[in-house]
Amino acid sequence: MKRCAIAVAFLVVAAASAADLLTPAEKRGREIYLHGQGAARPITAFFGSDDAGEISASVVPCASCHGPDGRGVPEGTVAPSDVRWSVLTKPFFSSDGGRRRPRYDAGLLARAVREAVDAAGTPLFAVMPRYRIDDRDLDDLVAYLRRLGNEPQPGLDDAAIVVGTVVPLTGPRAPAGEAVRSVISGYFDDINAEGGLFGRRLKVEAIDAATAAKKIAGGQFFGVVGVSSDDSSLDDIVSAERIPLVTPFATALESRSAVSSFFIFSDLESQALALLDFAAEREGKRALRVAIVHDGGKLADAAATVAARHCNSLGWTVGKRDAEILLAIGSVDVPAVAATVKTPQILIAGASVTKSLFELRGKTVFVAAPTLPGDISDEGRGEIESFAMRHHLSPEHHAAEISAYAAVKVFVEALRRGGRDVTREKVIASLEHLYGFATGVTPAITYGPNRHIGTVGAYVVGIDFDRRTFSPASRWITPAE
Numbered sequence: 001m002k003r004c005a006i007a008v009a010f011l012v013v014a015a016a017s018a019a020d021l022l023t024p025a026e027k028r029g030r031e032i033y034l035h036g037q038g039a040a041r042p043i044t045a046f047f048g049s050d051d052a053g054e055i056s057a058s059v060v061p062c063a064s065c066h067g068p069d070g071r072g073v074p075e076g077t078v079a080p081s082d083v084r085w086s087v088l089t090k091p092f093f094s095s096d097g098g099r100r101r102p103r104y105d106a107g108l109l110a111r112a113v114r115e116a117v118d119a120a121g122t123p124l125f126a127v128m129p130r131y132r133i134d135d136r137d138l139d140d141l142v143a144y145l146r147r148l149g150n151e152p153q154p155g156l157d158d159a160a161i162v163v164g165t166v167v168p169l170t171g172p173r174a175p176a177g178e179a180v181r182s183v184i185s186g187y188f189d190d191i192n193a194e195g196g197l198f199g200r201r202l203k204v205e206a207i208d209a210a211t212a213a214k215k216i217a218g219g220q221f222f223g224v225v226g227v228s229s230d231d232s233s234l235d236d237i238v239s240a241e242r243i244p245l246v247t248p249f250a251t252a253l254e255s256r257s258a259v260s261s262f263f264i265f266s267d268l269e270s271q272a273l274a275l276l277d278f279a280a281e282r283e284g285k286r287a288l289r290v291a292i293v294h295d296g297g298k299l300a301d302a303a304a305t306v307a308a309r310h311c312n313s314l315g316w317t318v319g320k321r322d323a324e325i326l327l328a329i330g331s332v333d334v335p336a337v338a339a340t341v342k343t344p345q346i347l348i349a350g351a352s353v354t355k356s357l358f359e360l361r362g363k364t365v366f367v368a369a370p371t372l373p374g375d376i377s378d379e380g381r382g383e384i385e386s387f388a389m390r391h392h393l394s395p396e397h398h399a400a401e402i403s404a405y406a407a408v409k410v411f412v413e414a415l416r417r418g419g420r421d422v423t424r425e426k427v428i429a430s431l432e433h434l435y436g437f438a439t440g441v442t443p444a445i446t447y448g449p450n451r452h453i454g455t456v457g458a459y460v461v462g463i464d465f466d467r468r469t470f471s472p473a474s475r476w477i478t479p480a481e
């Protein structure tokens with residue numbers, strides 16, 4: 001009898017967690033709600049009865065007015081309704097007696113979307129658009145709206161928020177992984193010592209890069225901070241589940257477009273473009289030949305394509321052979337390439353700045369730097385020094401620690417702005433509103449709905465071969481493109 005009760009309890013728990021995850025239809029509905037993007041057919045919107053001004057629903061997705069959490073974002077005198085299912089399924093009477101409507105059901109909600117009338121059939125204010133939407137997309141949208149305000153929030157309860165960090169836990173890079181983990185746990189410890197965030201404790205769990213995709217898909221983490229893995233299936237999961245992720249560098253091509261991933265430092269593409277803009281400034285209006293080489297990786301390949309396009313727009317020709325400028329993108333063995341391509345000037349994006357670059361003596365060499373020591377403000381230096389002391393950080397992994405510090409600081413800021421009723425969508429929305437946020441240890445971080453790289457551009461650094469040093473050759477360059 002007792003065993004039976006335990007079995008039943010187990011079943012109930014299992015059923016609850018399965019019901020928690022969004023179905024594929026609900027996920028498609030979420031894309032419509034958040035981005036106006038239907039799976040069946042493009043969705044359009046118009047206001048009032050005037051369908052002459054029909055526009056794409058992606059310009060006016062539901063979330064732009066009703067908020068990522070459905071509670072409504074008031075703007076001026078307009079107050080978009082709270083459209084959480086729990087609210088829509090209650091009848092409504094306005095206090096001045098002017099307005100009343102019965103509770104919504106799926107059919108009435110579908111009608112509201114297409115005709116902008118409420119559940120009583122009363123026309124809504126013309127601010128609420130009318131949507132031209134395929135039946136299948138509308139079914140998906142309604143399926144999602146029934147979950148809105150009650151979506152699964154794995155890793156979050158009243159007592160704690162659990163965050164993952166993906167690092168190598170074995171092998172030669174394990175010590176660097178451990179350094180990143182200690183930065184995040186140290187940062188969380190400091191917050192927990194002050195009572196946590198809205199009464200919740202912050203916890204971090206290190207996930208080995210080898211098993212990360214499976215573990216994160218298992219849904220135990222509210223968010224992810226710091227990823228050191230080139231497994232692109234990880235990106236697929238993060239974006240499909242819309243898990244907020246903040247990490248120093250974009251690691252896979254997919255992650256650049258992943259809608260819930262945010263990066264601290266500029267990627268290869270904007271580094272390459274910053275270098276080209278720097279060269280254009282130096283060379284005046286001269287027509288140049290540029291040779292572009294890259295490391296063969298997907299990110300570098302994509303960056304090379306954009307860089308070539310940028311050269312063309314500057315009126316320069318692009319090839320693989322002898323040229324006035326050689327642009328190397330990614331982890332390229334630059335001295336080896338320089339031995340085969342004849343060129344007086346070399347631009348380097350994304351290569352690690354090591355002593356081997358001094359072998360390029362005789363050439364003019366410029367390297368893109370996503371950050372310089374000067375980005376650490378006086379306040380930031382004090383902060384990171386006492387942090388390092390308090391949490392016994394090892395000086396050996398200083399660069400990785402600084403990056404992790406910036407990432408966890410940005411993530412916690414977004415959590416804080418999400419408030420007590422934080423959800424994943426609120427964290428993503430808070431990140432997209434971050435503007436000029438000072439981490440103290442990097443350039444200021446700015447994101448936007450279409451900009452998930454916090455610091456677009458680069459410094460350009462030159463090499464002084466006599467003194468065997470690197471020295472800044474430019475201020476921060478934000479590429480024009």
Ligand code: HEC
Nearest residue numbers: 060061062065079080081083112113118124125127128129
């Ligand atoms: C441009 C802003 C805007 C967009 C975009 C928008 N709405 Fe609205 N919506 C409103 C406003 C404002 C109201 C309140 C109108 C009123 O009070 O008459 C409203 C009302 C509603 C209502 C009625 C709620 C009630 O209590 O009767 C529903 C349902 C609704 N919207 C759903 C949606 C859905 C679903 C989408 C996306 C497909 C959407 N809205 C897109 C502004 C918007």
